[in-house]
Amino acid sequence: MSRPLAPGAPEVAADHPPAPATDLSPIAEAVTEQDAAAFVAVGDRFDDDVRYLSRFGGPDRAYAVVVTPDRAVLTAPALFDEQAEREFVRGAPDDGVAREVRTEKQGDPAGVRAAAVLDDLAATETVLTPASIPHDAALYLEDAGYELRSTTVVADARERKTEAELACLRRVQSVTCRGMARAEAVLAAAEPDGDELLFAGEPLTTERLRREVDAELARHGVRSAGNTVIGAGQTAADLHYTGVDHIAPGETVLLDISPRGPHGYYGDLTRTFTVDSDGGWERRAFVAVEQAHETALDHVEAGVTAGTVHEEAAAELTAHGFRIDSAEVGLTHGVGHGVGVSLHEGPSLRADTPLEAGNVVTIEPGVYDPEIGGVRIEDLVVVTENGSERLATYPIRFTPASPE
Template sequence: MSRPLAPGAPEVATDHPDAPQTDLSPIAGAVAEADAAGFVAVGDRFDDDLRYLSRFGGPDRAYAVVVTPDRAALTAPALFDEQAQREFVHGAPEDGLAREIRTARQGDPAGVRAAAALDDLASSAGSTVLTPASIPHDAALYLENAGYELESTTVVADARRQKTAAELDCLRRVQAVTCRGMARAEAVLAAAEPDGDDLLFEGDPLTTERLRREVEAEIARHGVRGAGNTVVGAGPTAADLHYTGVDHIAPGETVLLDISPRGPHGYYGDLTRTFAVDSDGGWERRAFVAVEQAHETALEHVEAGVTAGTVHEEAAAELTAHGFRIDSDEVGLTHGVGHGVGVSLHERPSLRAETPLEPGNVVTIEPGVYDPEIGGVRIEDLVAVTENGFERLASYPVRFTPVSPE
């Protein structure tokens, strides 16, 4: 059953967009430039690099993707041949690579199968193999025992920085669903009634866990699931950047919600808002005003060509002007003002990096201030860098006092 939502939640498309397909030509180009035998990534469905390369939402058992200058292969685990064919081969972009699924020796370790694929596919006589730094130790040993020398490469992380139109479609939808989850949480807070030290919702004291369940039920209605990382903190626990425990919510204190679910194609949403019910002002209101201004200032500096770290510096300067510290690990601004988002919740670029923002980068803008004895305030949106500025991938109002459904 549909539950009331606070005003401002965006409409959500009925269906998820089609799964993006990855252009492997940058990987093949890195292999050719290095005169290497090939590129190898090994992992399972929990490895984000491999998920990006293969678009294979496969099993929790290891497999490999092997890329040479003109060919690409996925070593499908047993019982996953058809799914691998469908997701890795069918509908693949025209990137100049012939793709195939390899089903031989499915009982062998993934590293052994990767080495065998290289032996068959490599067109270079070179013995170097490019790998992500995260390649499992056993796979590295199997490749070395087969006579290959491993060389770490950042080519996958570099490729993931700039999102395609299809990736942006996935990110827009999951972020819109994330906003719906926030709207449900805000509606619950708006309906809660102060009763001494409690906020009562439907007759019971409201807790962070109850609020978290309301959020996750709403996003599940739209085919998006929580990733076990929905942060809801109240009062002092709102100063815990990743609080996922159970806490009592009292009138007047800050309630911080950081919602970052994962869509069916692996892309994350990320949205944070901070509310207070029956607040009498004080630190909570002052912190909210400072963070809201820092958030707006940071957004004003998001555009192609601006050094990523500049966005952080401008937001930090705004918080300093409001009297909050930026030089402490416990009080004030205690983290970077943003990070990349894609098939990982945290990926390049960091907004502390000294590299220019580029069109297609997708980053969070999330200044915050915290006091472990009082609470925390953070405001976060997910934006895509464009040629002339940025695009909010979905919009949700910023307000201190929660608003009831219309």
């Protein structure tokens, strides 16, 4: 049986797009430019850099990716040889970097196996690594005679999304909108009863609303990843509230939904609703945040300094009488951040660097008062040469709408 959804929920394709392939040429070029032997990353499927480099959804046991100017090697963990071959080698793009999977000595630590690959392929003793390389792997590489040099080349490459990555982000964001639509439909159907809202005859809580959202996400093959944040009243001022709170008439209900799709890419969408409002702080805050959201979107385009977007949104909130850069009251966070295989990655919209076409960022101004509540509006956009494009659209409404 289909679930009622609020108007504005996008249609969602039956299947997810194919897994994107990673162009390793920027990493190979960095190795050449810095006169290094190779780039080495070590981690498991929960390490976003390693997952991005390999596209290998292996186990929670560490493995290594070694990239030289013309070759990339994945040291597959035991029992995952075929999957590593399929995802790392057969799915590789034509980027000039040959892929191979090595399966020898699978009982050895990943750092030891990475050093063995370097012994076969390396021409120098300098190795580039991300700053997050596990300590034990770094020690194994150093014990093998390699000098480690930290690099941000993977983080930099991840900031510029390809069309295949954008397809994954659009898909998960469209499902995120469906989750929001389900929550809005529940709120619209809720009936005031004294200081409570009743849904289907029972008191409506943030946990019950979260279950409705997560079930809708699951119907479309997307998992919440524990990132369905819902607060009401005072808990709406908590940026990461995942507890249980009763929802009362007239207070803000803030829903921040950030699920992860099957290829590892995140959606991110926030809306704030109020049921049976009589205006006051909630309405004034909503109007201010909505205007700050529009102002921020107007300033997003390639070449604009990222921090400018934050400053313009903050100025709009100040003009409406709200504090900015406060620890607890007003705007307490940056107006946006990058999203990809990590929920929070570059670029930050507080950075003193220009935005680039292909950056995917959130636009999420908000204001909060721990004694009253919180209001935030957030969309996920891709930066273009002449502005930005929402990866999926969802209406902005103060009062939740009933299904059509």
